[in-house]
Amino acid sequence: MQDEIMQPWVLVTGGSRGIGKGLVLELAKDYRVVFTYKSNAEQARAVEEAVLRMGGEAYAVQCDGSDPEAAKRLATQCLERFGAPHAVINNAGVTRDGLMMSMPLASWRDVISANLDAVFHVTQAFLPAMCGEKRGAVLLMSSVTAVKGNMGQANYAATKAAMAGLARTLALETARFKIRVNAIAPGLIDTDMADGIPEKARQQLEKNIPLRRLGTVGEVAGLARYLLSDAAAYITGQTIVMDGGLSS
Template sequence: MPGVEGRVALVTGASQGIGRACALVLASAGAKVVLCARNQEKLQEVAAEIGSKGGEAEALKMDVANEEEIKAGVKAILARFGKIDILVNNAGVTRDQLVLRMKRSDWDEVINTNLTGPFLLTQAVMGAMLKQRWGRIINITSIFGQIGQAGQANYASSKAGLIGLTMAVAREVSSRNITVNAVAPGWIETAMTTTLPEELKEKMRNSVPLGRTGTDLDVANAVKFLASEEAGYITGEVLKVNGGILMG
């Protein structure tokens, strides 16, 4: 089976941004996509968009910081489709503050959503992937999990932890033809960055060797490749999608 055609993909944080782009790209390549996020209305809009283009998608409300919602959601997907081939752990939050002023609640919320959520989802889908002896898990980390970022001790820690989780799980399940990889975006143009001052955005662009900020599709296309049959000999990898800011 080439590419991702006929596969069932679960994408978290699929209501907007990179998650939405991943869902659209996977669906356009022939995957059946289950869209997960906390906002049901936005999920329905993305599902309708995919359907209008001839793809197949279902919206499933899920808070990845809630273990019971994860278990119930995965159970429902398996009941509906009989399998989960691809897991894209994309959902994430930020609660930025200097470490001296950061509240414990802000630390916990980011870690619970960005790191514990992917861990729990990986656990939840693993049984089905092991049984079918095929799977693709792709974790969306960040360049800040590799180089750090002032004011984001919680976020950078969660994304660095996600890289460690990626490599550990990759070693555990590789013998069953399950690959586990991460994608680490750099400066990506999103709804959040469009509100930044133009001076700051220009400074961002100037820091990128390729001379531009990335797009959500730049990330989604990398995810599609790692999810494909053609990427079957790649595991434990952190694919940098950052325009050359961080090399090596």
Template sequence: MRPKTCVVTGSSNGIGRGIAERFGEEGCNVVVNYRSSKEAAEEAVETVEASGGSAIAVQADVTDIEQVEQMREAAHEAFGQVDVLVNNAGINQDVLFKEMSHEEWDVVLDVHLDGAFHCTQVFYDDLVDAEQGRLINISSIVGKGGNFGQANYATAKAGIFGFTRTLALELAREGTTANCVAPGFISTRMVEELPEKVKERIRNDTPLGRLGTVKEVAEVVAFLASDRSSFITGEIIDINGGKDL
């Protein structure tokens, strides 16, 4: 049985990298996508291969569909058909809504929503033709509850929920599943750089009393990509330590 081939967008760092490395532990073929962090992407490839998988690093800006098409060609050349697509690429441009420029609004929605649209459309036939096609979108707790200074990010992440549920309906007749993971506050470089008083407030507001880990998110994504999740589709799975209980 051939290894699954998994494309993880925005996987040179953070949650995306953790997902790529977890797929490597499963012995998968992994396409590590990056926009500008070439060195970090190459390090991720080394980690995936050291853990038993195969990997390539592919530069592609997900807001440019032609670059996404080139990423598909690279994936096909290296590994053949793609079985799993994880739409993880994202950015934030935090600013109070009253002061937010249209550019700051557009750039966040472009990466999160246009990026998911481009990648899913380009890899759609792969997912449909795969024996166990899996579409997994990474959203955020912020898409449900909003967050001060993140109107653009919250809107984009909320849009991923509707996108996931619609694709789940359309892909179901092909036997392909689509699910969404919505992490809470995870211990990534971006979160760790927050002021300590802000992190302390987050921990106090979380029933489990701590930040989540990248590994905890990656484990759920790995499950959704596996045959163990074959009757799960259209779901939004929260990984937030009980924060919205």
């Protein structure tokens, strides 16, 4: 038990697919990783097994962070077993796209709850332990949509823009505890969701990006790994846009 507590670990919410999966695989090179998933246990187990094959450790926990009680249970479970985390990475999120003038209230509330309320509940649940250790980092996965509007994503854009303000404010509140808080705002990333884009539409998307390609999950995960490292010890309160020049 003592060895488990002493080994640095990180939490990644929504770590069973897409960017979240990439974060788990990359961060497992340096840390023990606990990641959450909402419903697909088979997908989560596949990520655990992939990390094990790499020689790392990863543990999947089913948790809906938008439920404050579930977030508290997650924190209690993890803190009792591993101690305070080195980092909390808030990656879980959903989209419910539609024009604002006709957007159902449920679509607005679902996205606010999953993308923003969950960040509050999960981060708040772990912060006291991290402050007690006077070390650590909080990382928020925002989006280029926070700085460059996208039709049909008023709800999503609102949550991702809110993360930039949250990162700045929480960075000020936790600096005295030696905790750093930053956000990453990825642009168009080549995930499994992008696989379903017709080739002609994909080519048009790439044409609109100055670097003429989609970003990779590995590039996003690599930036996250850097921001959690000692090399980034003087970076806090920032939102780093990673979009191939799309928002330039």
